[in-house]
Amino acid sequence: MDIPRYRKIQNMLKSKIQQGSYGVGDHLPSENQLCSIFNITRTTARKALEELQKEGFIERIKGKGSIVRERRKSLGLLNVKGFSEAVGRNVSTIFLQEPALRPWITGFPFPLTDSERQSPCIHFERLRTVGEDPVMLENNWFSGKTLPGFLQSGFEEDSFFKTLSKKYMIEIKGSEQELKALPANEKVSRLLKVKPSGPVLQISIRFTTCNPEFFIYSELICNTMKYPIGNRYFL
């Protein structure tokens, strides 16, 4: 395998947290316990836990241990992950435009690379709802050359990011975001059930991936009145 050992352990612990095997406030195995369980050194065990801390799943306290954090109810952790990892369960998604080859839009706040400009992009548009409430209008664009067969096959587990990871081995490495409060235009107002010119939050994101020439561009327009956007950061 070329997946590092710390990442396997990190992913295993993450699934256990997401599935509820570890609840909020629970202690994960300590560094030394991980060492003996997996036959690794503390450096490797630490790395797995540090990554989980960076992702916001746990808090690490000297003398105490690694403790599962409370996940706030807001549309959280927009930093890197997609929608479904962020909120609870009663989330649904409607495709307004199915994935297809389309020209790049202009006016996006991040510059495209030369190689991206040379050919059209794959684009799709989705409306995300929580219960009965439409909450977010989401557009995604990326170079059409990098993901062969993307238009033919569907999403894995309805998740764009899981599809990238499982089918194309593309992992998100980071993101740049730009936040703007805007008045809703007619379309946004209708779809998100905001009154005309009512305030909506526009989040423009450029995701960087393990392929240094492949970026994903997203624009999220959010009705934050009922579901504010949550966000955590650790040093």
Add this chain to the structure above:
Amino acid sequence: MDIPRYRKIQNMLKSKIQQGSYGVGDHLPSENQLCSIFNITRTTARKALEELQKEGFIERIKGKGSIVRERRKSLGLLNVKGFSEAVGRNVSTIFLQEPALRPWITGFPFPLTDSERQSPCIHFERLRTVGEDPVMLENNWFSGKTLPGFLQSGFEEDSFFKTLSKKYMIEIKGSEQELKALPANEKVSRLLKVKPSGPVLQISIRFTTCNPEFFIYSELICNTMKYPIGNRYFL
């Protein structure tokens, strides 16, 4: 000293970047060079560089080196830092309410601890401008018991966070944020020169510090039309 060696090196490199000794695209010393310069092992050198990467100052590329990143023009890196570290130089600050003991406000999205509720808080309000443009209305609250003498003495280098660090040894360890697009009320509209009910971005933040019982609560209201809020995140 109780400041770890990797942090000293990290801070030294950070100052050099901020002062321009290392420009965008320049290579920082490699891990091995740092080892021999400072007589440390690679673990320590790596830690210093990894922290700079987390803060968004450098990018680390296998086979190439640690390269100073471009800083975007938007009000960047709101994740953890204050205002002055984010934008360029022509930033000014007006106190609308000087620091004083005041009762806690209600309706803040983060719950206060019992110990915080028991006594009034220190609060101040500032208006931040870039050039001629008022850009952000900032309110800060924190427990009045933890920072003796705060009301008597001024800010170091006009920076709240530097004052915390230098006078009280309080370092920011992380933050939780909540983002909302709101219509401007009369006061905000007047101060930020937004039309009445025009959209503004409200960022509510709870900063966690090295003192686990001391939090700083901030509310930023931003006119994002001309200066969007920028944000970076790395895994």
Add this chain to the structure above:
DNA sequence: TAGTGGTCTAGACCACCCT
């Protein structure tokens, strides 16, 4: 081929927390 960052081992000492 030499240099870079990424991963990993096998130890060590420390401050801090809890009992």
Add this chain to the structure above:
DNA sequence: GGGTGGTCTAGACCACTAA
């Protein structure tokens, strides 16, 4: 006092980059 995470040493092998 025993366990936890935080820091650090002194090595090693690897994949990747650039000359």
